[in-house]
Amino acid sequence: MHYRLLGRSGLAVSELCLGTMTFGNSTSEQDSTEMIHRFLDRGGNFLDTADVYVQGRSEQIVGQAIKNRRSEVVLATKVRMTTSPDMNGVGLSRKHIMDGVEASLRRLDTDYIDLYQVHVWDHATPIEETLRALDDLVTSGKVRYIGCSNFLAWQLMKSLAVSEANRYIRFVSIQPQYSLISRQMDLEMMSLCQEENVGVIPWAPLGGGFLTGRYDRNEPTEGRLTSKVGESAWVNRSTDRNFTILDAIRGTALELGKSPAQVSLNWLLQQPGITSPIFGASTLEQFEDNMGAAGWKMPAELWERLDQVSALPDDYPNRFITKFKRPF
Numbered sequence: 001m002h003y004r005l006l007g008r009s010g011l012a013v014s015e016l017c018l019g020t021m022t023f024g025n026s027t028s029e030q031d032s033t034e035m036i037h038r039f040l041d042r043g044g045n046f047l048d049t050a051d052v053y054v055q056g057r058s059e060q061i062v063g064q065a066i067k068n069r070r071s072e073v074v075l076a077t078k079v080r081m082t083t084s085p086d087m088n089g090v091g092l093s094r095k096h097i098m099d100g101v102e103a104s105l106r107r108l109d110t111d112y113i114d115l116y117q118v119h120v121w122d123h124a125t126p127i128e129e130t131l132r133a134l135d136d137l138v139t140s141g142k143v144r145y146i147g148c149s150n151f152l153a154w155q156l157m158k159s160l161a162v163s164e165a166n167r168y169i170r171f172v173s174i175q176p177q178y179s180l181i182s183r184q185m186d187l188e189m190m191s192l193c194q195e196e197n198v199g200v201i202p203w204a205p206l207g208g209g210f211l212t213g214r215y216d217r218n219e220p221t222e223g224r225l226t227s228k229v230g231e232s233a234w235v236n237r238s239t240d241r242n243f244t245i246l247d248a249i250r251g252t253a254l255e256l257g258k259s260p261a262q263v264s265l266n267w268l269l270q271q272p273g274i275t276s277p278i279f280g281a282s283t284l285e286q287f288e289d290n291m292g293a294a295g296w297k298m299p300a301e302l303w304e305r306l307d308q309v310s311a312l313p314d315d316y317p318n319r320f321i322t323k324f325k326r327p328f
């Protein structure tokens with residue numbers, strides 16, 4: 001396992017992050033605990049959860065599993081989604097953040113969160129209020145670093161500017177959906193993150209299971225759809241374009257003697273600007289498969305082949321800006 005610094009920080013995180021969204025749901029508590037220990041034993045140190053995963057059960061399972069290994073772990077969780085039916089049980093107000101952090105700390109059974117992430121932009125709350133509340137949490141020691149998830153590029157840039165103007169702590173990372181079949185972040189977010197040195201920790205790096213090669217073109221998928229690749233997501237993912245990308249992944253996997261999941265994750269590990277993909281695994285078998293993505297490097301020509309087949313069209317304004325790039 002290799003390690004990378006998370007954005008503009010001194011925090012070293014493993015190149016693979018273990019997602020825990022299924023823990024206590026499709027992954028039994030026993031398997032979840034076993035998975036966390038195997039991950040830590042093999043050098044992984046980065047765990048991602050959220051207050052809303054399995055109604056808080058995921059945080060509880062993670063907290064119990066790492067209780068005696070707390071200092072080894074970079075523990076990431078999130079706030080913003082609905083946690084109670086009252087009007088303030090959602091969003092990025094100071095109130096919901098302060099209530100949310102206390103509830104997460106209790107479930108995680110710890111004194112501090114390493115990376116506290118806002119789950120998605122909140123149009124209702126001024127970002128100044130959100131960042132001031134997060135800054136207070138860092139000052140109080142309850143939180144060590146802050147990150148965001150599911151932002152547009154202007155929302156991240158505005159947040160960084162507000163932090164700078166007010167001397168608040170700034171987001172060290174963003175958690176976007178990003179994979180070989182989901183590269184919308186290439187349009188603006190990836191270049192912003194490189195320019196501003198913000199870490200990128202992609203969710204659904206396996207396309208929710210699609211990129212593991214478990215589906216075939218024209219095959220009836222009824223009964224094979226997973227909890228995350230639900231009917232609507234399946235409609236989005238089972239396009240001709242995505243199957244063409246999957247064909248290239250399968251070909252590469254065959255050439256390298258690796259699995260499609262390993263190739264898909266390894267491609268991300270070598271993508272400039274990516275810090276650590278957050279992979280999910282519902283079973284220990286899937287976990288073992290996915291862990292085989294680390295510790296090797298795919299040859300550049302194979303990486304480029306996958307890059308080309310999955311790249312978005314070179315549209316305006318990027319094409320226009322590149323055309324007039326000066327040679328410096």
Ligand SMILES: NC(=O)c1ccc[n+]([C@@H]2O[C@H](COP(=O)([O-])OP(=O)(O)OC[C@H]3O[C@@H](n4cnc5c(N)ncnc54)[C@H](OP(=O)(O)O)[C@@H]3O)[C@@H](O)[C@H]2O)c1
Nearest residue numbers: 019020021203204205206207208209212226280282286289
């Ligand atoms: N910030 C956000 O808004 C956000 C959103 C979603 C997720 N996340 C984070 O990102 C993590 C990963 O998300 P994700 O679960 O969507 O990502 P993913 O890694 O793309 O998909 C994981 C799912 O794919 C299937 N799978 C994984 N490895 C496999 C293998 N080797 N062979 C066959 N199938 C395999 C399993 O589905 P089955 O259960 O069907 O077998 C597994 O649960 C989450 O745990 C969470 O921490 C964040």
